[in-house]
Every structure is written in structure tokens, then in C-alpha cells.
Amino acid sequence: MAGKNPWGNTGKGDEPGDDGAGDSPDGERGLGGGGESGGDGGKGSGGGPRNPWLPGGGEPGKRRSASIEDIFKSRGPEGPRRAGGGGGSGGPTFRLPERPGGKSWVPVIIGGAALVWVAVTSVHFVQPGEQAVVTWLGGKYSHSLDSGTNFTAPWPLQMVEKENVTQVRLEEVPGTNTEKLILTGDQNLVDLSYLIRWNISDLALYKYQLGDPRNALLEIGEAAMRAAVAKQKLDEVLTGEGRAEVEQDVRAAMQARLDAYRSGISVQGIEINKVDPPSRVEEAFKDVSSAQQDADAAINRARAVAQQLLARAQGDASEFNDIYEEYKLAPEVTRRRLYYETMEQILSKTDKTIVESGNVMPYLPLPEIKQRAKAQPARPQGE
Secondary structure (H helix, E strand, C coil), rough: CCCCCCCCCCCCCCCCCCCCCEEECCCCCCCCCCCCCCCCCCCCCCCCCCCCCCCCCCCCCCCCCHHHHHHHHEEEEEEECCCCCCCCCCCCCCCCCCCCCCCCCHHHHHHHHHHHHHHHHHHHEECCCEEEEEECCCCCCEEEEEEEEEECCCCEEEEEEEEECCCEEEECCCCCCCCCCCCCCCEEEEEEEEEEEECCCCCHHHHHHEEEEEEEEHHHHHHHHHHHHHHHHHHHHHHHHHHHHHHHHHHHHHHHHHHHHHCCCCEEEEEEEEEEECCCHHHHHHHHHHHHHHHHHHHHHHHHHHHHHHHHHHHHHHHHHHHHHHHHHHHHHHEEEEHHHHHHHHEEEEEEEECCCCCCCCCCHHHHHHHHHCCCCCCCCCC
16 A cells, blocks of 8 residues: 555556556546655655645646636636536626527617617707707807707707797896996986896897807997986986986997897897985985975975966956946946945954944944953852
């Protein structure tokens, strides 16, 4: 047993030409031969078995050590694969099902995705009140789209931008808590704020004709407002008498200038929100306004009195005409009636009483008697 090969080989290690190699269980030639277990551990010619796990040192028939390629050969994203599955391939692998005839489904899937992409990015639904512009690769303008269903080249060859062109937009000038002084025709300053209502009339011109359409709108509006206010006086602007004319002039001037620039903007209206004196002289303006209101009130009262006097004079004249007509019909009766009415009106205001009779004193001191009666204290009841 001392000279027997541990892999089942019966050869002797001390025979010439016999290297003790036999068939090993893993299909390689076994390491055998003579040699003793002492010595140099596998190079002697004794009869003991060699250590199968020692490196062979490049000698034929010896077991070699594992290299780094052998260690990571069967490793993958899932970790080390176990041997024995799939015919020793190192682990299961994923494969797409094949079409009839053994062809792959990959071209079909790619073609279907491309068709869906073309259908989604080539059909555009533009709502009523909207417009859209089409550009090549997002840069060069191609054409415009109206409301409805429209077709273009797929993205990114042609890109579509939609915009609501019927929506009325508001621009407040000069904004909240901001003072804008404008010179009037009589060389006075007013703090004026106004509102611009506008919408888009042509989307292509609005997007590509001017660099900043909104800023151009504000600048044109300010220039038109200053020109219109310069034609009005301060009182007309403050009291509101000239506001309607200013608003109409500003809108017409703005639209003419915007059309000349081909801006694609339509001005719907101008509305003046506030007209106040400058903050530095606001108190003085209030005093002047108060004095003006007092003067207007006095003028109104004088006009009311004049109208009353005029109405009374007209009434007296009409009454005189009526009396004259009666006088022409019966002069004596009318004359006596006028005499009695006149004397009654005059004597009712005097404190003297005249009695025309021979048996009575011509004068009675009735006023003195009345005054004495008032001067005497009233007597209490029961005396």
C-alpha cells in the first residue's frame, strides 16, 4: 500500500519512465509516482503518494493553481453562479420569446414604438380661441396653426407652441404704490395711473417680430398717455371732464403705433384708475379744491335765489295781466276792490285804530292799553 497511487493507479514510482500518472476523477491525469512523503514533498522517486494540492511548478501532469480569470469567470451581476445548472453554463440567462420562424421580436417592438411616437407628436389639437406656431427644431418659424386638428412632422423635427389669443390681458401702469408724474397742458403735474387691456391678434408676429412685445406695449402706452394728457388742463384731468377724451386718444395712438411695428397686439381699451396731485403738494391741492367747492356752493345758492325771484316776478306779472283784463270789463268795481285790498294790506301792519264817527273819540290808545294789560301780573285763581 505504501507505493500505491491514491487515484487508483497501480504503477510504481521507482520504475523508469513511470511517472505514476493515472486518470483522476475530474478527467485530468492524476499526480502519482514514487517518492516518499518526506523529502521535498513530491519530487522524490519514493513509493509514497504525492500531495495533489501542491503547485506543480510547471511540470507536465501536475495540478495547477487557479488564476484570477478562473475565479471571476462564473460571476455576474447576480453574484457567483452555482455549477450544475443549465448544463454547466454558470446560471440561468433571460431570452426574449421568438416569433414563428425563429425571428426576434426586437425589430417589431422598435417599429411599434416609433409609430406611436410619430402619432403622438405629429397630431395637435388646437382649442377654439387658440393659435399655434410651428418651428423647425425649435428655431426657424415654419407656419401657423388655427383651431382644430392639425398635423406636423414628429418632434423634434417640428415643435408646436400654443397660445390663447382671445384672452384679454391687463397691464397696470405704473403699478402698485408707484408714483408717475405727467405734465398737463397748463404746466402742472399730476400723479396718474391707468390700465391697458390688450390681447394677441397674430401669434406669429407677437412671438417673432419684436424682441419684447410686452415691454414695447408699455413704452408705447406711456408715450401716448403723456401726449394725450399734455392736451388737457389740470382741472379737466382732476375732475374727470377730459378723461374719456384722454382714454380714446391714447387707445387710438397706441394701436396705430403697434400696427406700424407689426407687433401682433390689439389694444382693447384704456382705463384711468387714479388722478391725484403730487404727494409733495397734495395738501395745497386739497386747500385749493376745498375753496373751489365752497365757491361752487355759493354760486349754486345765488343761482337758486335768482331763480326764485324770477319766478315770483313772472307770477306777479301774470297776476297783473289778469287784473287788467277784469278792469277793462268793470273799471269801477275793480278799482274799489283794489282800494279795499290795498288798505287792508297796509292797515294790517299798523298799531293804530281810526274810527270815523261823531259819537266816538277819533283816537283810542289801544296799543297802550294792551301794553298795560301785559305789564300787570296775572292774579292767581281763587282770589
